[in-house]
Amino acid sequence: xxxxxGLAALxxxxxxxxxxxxxxxxxxxxxxxxxxxxxxPAAVTQGILTAIAFAALITLFMRxxxxxxxxxxxxxxxxxxxxxxxxxxxxxEGSMLLWVTVMGVAGAAVALFERALKRDAHMATLGGxxxxxxxxxxxxxxxxxxxxxxxxxxxxGQGLNPLLQDPGLAFHxxxxxxxxxxxxxxFSFAIGALLTRQVDAAFARAMRPWVLAAWxxxxxxxxxxxxxxxxxxxxxxxxFWDPVENASLMPWLAAxxxxxxxxxxxxxxxxxxxxxxxxxxxxxxxxxxxFLVRSGILTSVHAFAVDPxxxxxxxxxxxxxxxxxxxxxxxxxxxxxxxxxxxxxSRETMLVVNNLLLTVILGLVLIGTLYPLMTEAFGxxxxxxxxxxxxxAGPIALALMVAMxxxxxxxxxxxxxxxxxxxxxxxxxxxxxxxxxxSLFAWGRIGILPFLGLVIAVAVGVASLAPxxxxxxxxxxxxxxxxxxxxxxxxxxxAGMACDSAFTVEKLVAARPGDMIQxxxxxxxxxxxxxxxxxxxxxxxxxxxxxxxxxxxxxRPQSRFFASPPTTTSEAALxxxxxxxxxxxxxxxxxxxxxxxxxxxxxFVTLIWLGGIMIALxxxxxxxxxxxxxxxxxxxxxxxxxxxxxxxx
Amino acid sequence: MRKLLIWLPLVLFLAFVGLFATGLFKPDDRVIHSRLxxxxxxxxxxxxxxxxxxxxxxxxxxxxxxxxxxxxxxxxVPCAAEAPQLMALKQxxxxxxxxxxxxxxxxxxxxxxxxxxxxxxxxLDARSAVQMALGSSGVPETFVIDGKGRIAYQHIxxxxxxxxxxxLDRLKDAQ
Numbered sequence: 172x173x174x175x176x177g178l179a180a181l182x183x184x185x186x187x188x189x190x191x192x193x194x195x196x197x198x199x200x201x202x203x204x205x206x207x208x209x210x211x212p213a214a215v216t217q218g219i220l221t222a223i224a225f226a227a228l229i230t231l232f233m234r235x236x237x238x239x240x241x242x243x244x245x246x247x248x249x250x251x252x253x254x255x256x257x258x259x260x261x262x263x264e265g266s267m268l269l270w271v272t273v274m275g276v277a278g279a280a281v282a283l284f285e286r287a288l289k290r291d292a293h294m295a296t297l298g299g300x301x302x303x304x305x306x307x308x309x310x311x312x313x314x315x316x317x318x319x320x321x322x323x324x325x326x327x328g329q330g331l332n333p334l335l336q337d338p339g340l341a342f343h344x345x346x347x348x349x350x351x352x353x354x355x356x357x358f359s360f361a362i363g364a365l366l367t368r369q370v371d372a373a374f375a376r377a378m379r380p381w382v383l384a385a386w387x388x389x390x391x392x393x394x395x396x397x398x399x400x401x402x403x404x405x406x407x408x409x410x411f412w413d414p415v416e417n418a419s420l421m422p423w424l425a426a427x428x429x430x431x432x433x434x435x436x437x438x439x440x441x442x443x444x445x446x447x448x449x450x451x452x453x454x455x456x457x458x459x460x461x462f463l464v465r466s467g468i469l470t471s472v473h474a475f476a477v478d479p480x481x482x483x484x485x486x487x488x489x490x491x492x493x494x495x496x497x498x499x500x501x502x503x504x505x506x507x508x509x510x511x512x513x514x515x516x517s518r519e520t521m522l523v524v525n526n527l528l529l530t531v532i533l534g535l536v537l538i539g540t541l542y543p544l545m546t547e548a549f550g551x552x553x554x555x556x557x558x559x560x561x562x563x564a565g566p567i568a569l570a571l572m573v574a575m576x577x578x579x580x581x582x583x584x585x586x587x588x589x590x591x592x593x594x595x596x597x598x599x600x601x602x603x604x605x606x607x608x609x610s611l612f613a614w615g616r617i618g619i620l621p622f623l624g625l626v627i628a629v630a631v632g633v634a635s636l637a638p639x640x641x642x643x644x645x646x647x648x649x650x651x652x653x654x655x656x657x658x659x660x661x662x663x664x665x666a667g668m669a670c671d672s673a674f675t676v677e678k679l680v681a682a683r684p685g686d687m688i689q690x691x692x693x694x695x696x697x698x699x700x701x702x703x704x705x706x707x708x709x710x711x712x713x714x715x716x717x718x719x720x721x722x723x724x725x726x727r728p729q730s731r732f733f734a735s736p737p738t739t740t741s742e743a744a745l746x747x748x749x750x751x752x753x754x755x756x757x758x759x760x761x762x763x764x765x766x767x768x769x770x771x772x773x774x775f776v777t778l779i780w781l782g783g784i785m786i787a788l789x790x791x792x793x794x795x796x797x798x799x800x801x802x803x804x805x806x807x808x809x810x811x812x813x814x815x816x817x818x819x820x
Numbered sequence: 821m822r823k824l825l826i827w828l829p830l831v832l833f834l835a836f837v838g839l840f841a842t843g844l845f846k847p848d849d850r851v852i853h854s855r856l857x858x859x860x861x862x863x864x865x866x867x868x869x870x871x872x873x874x875x876x877x878x879x880x881x882x883x884x885x886x887x888x889x890x891x892x893x894x895x896x897v898p899c900a901a902e903a904p905q906l907m908a909l910k911q912x913x914x915x916x917x918x919x920x921x922x923x924x925x926x927x928x929x930x931x932x933x934x935x936x937x938x939x940x941x942x943x944l945d946a947r948s949a950v951q952m953a954l955g956s957s958g959v960p961e962t963f964v965i966d967g968k969g970r971i972a973y974q975h976i977x978x979x980x981x982x983x984x985x986x987x988l989d990r991l992k993d994a995q
Contacts, residue, residue, distance in 0.1 A: 494833060
């Protein structure tokens with residue numbers, strides 16, 4: 172019954188999306204403006220229905236209803252409840268339902284809370300959102316029905332991939348999807364703006380909170396995913412340039428560029444066409460990423476079920492939506508007036524530099540990700556690995572960081588290069604001191620990129636605090652704090668990355684119980700191997716005492732065996748200290764009762780994710796700051812003065 | 821210029837769609853082309869893995885006549901599934917040698933008794949050392965060795981019934 176309710180809700184939601192599209196179109200173009208009154212209720216109801224469908228699927232998973240095909244193939248009654256719950260989206264159909272739900276709920280939120288847009292642009296935006304949703308409803312209902320029943324229910328399910336049986340699964344995919352699909356709102360805004368020919372500062376101010384919200388969630392999702400891969404895969408790395416990771420990075424790069432260009436548009440009414448383009452590109456990257464992941468045309472460590480029919484369905488959706496949006500762009504953007512001009516040395520220019528560099532990185536990551544596909548079309552098999560991405564994206568990212576240090580210290584409209592240079596004096600001096608001391612203490616031991624990374628991280632960290640210099644801290648607007656925290660987060664994260672690649676100590680040993688292992692100042696005593704049993708797994712666990720200097724702590728890396736489906740995973744033992752992490756992986760037994768142990772000491776590696784959280788926090792502060800400012804403006808309409816924002820931001 | 825720029829994204833995107841479509845609809849070529857094809861067999865001497873078959877050394881492949889070298893193990897299920905095809909190849913007059921990976925003599929004897937014994941010689945590779953040298957990553961795999969002791973073809977995975985004619989062709993080509 173629950174499955175049928177879910178399916179019915181999905182069909183009704185799809186029908187409402189169609190209705191919403193027709194109403195918006197007829198109301199705007201067909202000369203029946205009275206129809207527009209029904210668009211917002213349709214969007215809200217659609218959001219509620221998708222939420223009902225999703226809740227139905229969660230209930231089926233929680234109850235382990237094996238008469239539903241999806242539950243039987245992806246769950247198991249013995250699983251802990253958290254993984255039954257999270258297993259809902261740990262598979263193709265469930266994750267696509269999550270996609271559609273986020274889209275529906277985001278559409279409802281736009282219908283309910285968007286007040287800044289003019290009515291016709293608002294309606295066109297909702298029409299655009301309905302049009303995109305419709306394609307994904309069709310995909311779900313015609314080729315990936317999550318509620319399909321089986322005639323002969325099995326006694327129990329086939330279980331969930333053990334790598335996914337981790338609390339991270341409850342958090343990482345939904346956050347990532349909220350961000351991914353949240354960008355659909357920016358896409359719909361762009362479509363609405365193109366259709367109604369309203370590309371201006373007011374449009375940008377209306378779009379900005381939605382972009383910010385999606386970007387914050389995307390940042391959190393990527394950060395969580397990176398940490399998850401770091402501790403769950405047991406490879407000691409935090410980013411692998413895997414196609415699936417790139418699929419989440421590319422929308423983030425585009426959204427980050429969009430976030431900055433939309434600020435230029437909101438504040439100075441410049442970069443009109445470019446902002447629209449980025450809004451289209453950001454969500455397009457989400458869809459391209461989904462296509463790459465779901466169609467299986469690229470090989471990835473994230474092995475998803477591959478089905479060419481589904482691949483062609485998503486490709487058709489891609490061609491329709493992205494192609495349609497780009498065609499609309501080409502057709503309409505000529506009629507959008509050029510935005511306001513600006514001087515060469517100005518905040519606008521710095522933000523254009525930011526956008527260009529982000530776009531170049533995006534392009535290079537896209538090419539690197541698709542290169543195997545391109546060469547395969549000509550009969551060669553090639554794989555593009557981390558060295559390409561590190562070498563190509565690394566230097567440009569460093570240049571971007573430098574621009575990030577200078578940008579906030581440059582005035583809008585017009586500034587003097589000499590004055591900006593003077594404001595950068597302190598960070599430059601600090602960079603100089605850091606590079607001298609690094610050369611003295613670590614010359615020849617660290618590579619050029621980590622070296623530059625550390626120097627730039629420190630300089631940017633200092634420079635990012637500079638916008639607060641000599642200001643009344645209590646009267647500084649919240650969104651300025653947001654920018655400061657986010658930029659500082661970038662510096663913190665970069666410092667973590669540079670420390671990890673410069674100073675990590677790795678040791679691979681075959682040790683017997685009773686052995687003592689010394690590495691990077693740590694003494695690790697390997698006491699014994701004990702077998703233990705968990706909820707739905709058994710494991711071999713190594714008991715060890717790890718210490719430096721005085722006291723020691725017990726750590727327990729495990730090699731886990733899951734019976735359903737039969738798989739072995741390695742659970743790394745992580746010991747976090749203020750100055751880094753000790754990372755121990757238990758490998759296989761080798762001859763003579765010895766065990767392979769892989770031990771890393773990673774100085775300051777945690778800064779990578781701390782920085783990621785700070786970036787997201789900065790975004791959240793900016794969002795709250797802007798919104799609160801909007802409320803204040805509403806109460807004091809006489810003080811609504813655009814230029815103050817320009818000075819403060 | 822601006823006009824051109826405006827349409828550039830669409831053109832680029834259509835090129836990508838073309839690329840995606842070829843990637844999606846092209847018949848999937850999952851064959852891994854071995855780098856060892858054309859190379860001589862790595863030198864090895866292995867002890868006998870079964871009670872009633874002699875041991876195996878790389879020199880024994882230089883006979884002037886192509887042979888098959890099958891990599892298998894008694895603990896490997898696909899190897900059992902592959903056994904009838906190997907028997908069919910033997911009946912077609914093909915000479916087959918084998919290397920048993922991480923195995924023990926009683927287990928190999930039992931396996932051959934159950935699934936048939938198409939092999940002339942069987943070497944025991946207890947630590948996968950020869951398997952690694954051959955660039956083989958799993959069981960079963962089958963190599964076509966030409967009469968001069970060079971690798972002519974590497975087949976990864978079990979030989980299915982419809983692979984048999986192809987293997988026979990490879991052997992003919994290696995002559």
